[in-house]
């Protein structure tokens with residue numbers, strides 16, 4: 472039977488891992504791969520969202536904005552996406568999306584953004 476002490480040890484190992492895999496600079500722009508992000512979105516998000524960015528796309532779930540709309544929402548940033556995917560929602564499932572996937576999805580979303588309305592970049596830490 473694992474003792475409480477072992478358990479606490481185990482927890483701190485987990486925490487240490489979380490800290491080293493998500494360092495402060497994890498939001499640097501070179502992170503993420505749009506092709507991977509697209510695949511991830513098709514696998515995990517396309518049941519509800521139109522993810523391919525066509526101008527006349529319609530989301531399968533009419534309450535869910537298309538990814539093109541999301542990408543062109545003023546103020547939509549990597550931070551905002553990360554916060555959204557880590558918070559609880561009423562209608563959308565509460566995902567646990569690892570930082571790497573968030574970066575991938577974010578850089579993919581950037582490719583759907585209309586050139587004339589760039590969203591502000593998140594401020595560097």
Ligand code: HEC
Pocket residue numbers: 512515516517518519520532534535536541544552555556560561562563564566568576
């Ligand atoms: C089961 C359906 C469903 C799935 C799967 C889903 N979403 Fe959503 N999503 C929604 C709905 C519905 C909304 C809008 C209503 C709301 O605010 O909850 C939404 C809203 C959003 C928003 C907009 C937030 C805003 O207010 O602008 C983002 C960004 C988003 N989803 C990203 C994702 C990503 C990324 C995935 C895949 C990892 C995903 N969603 C998967 C249903 C879904």
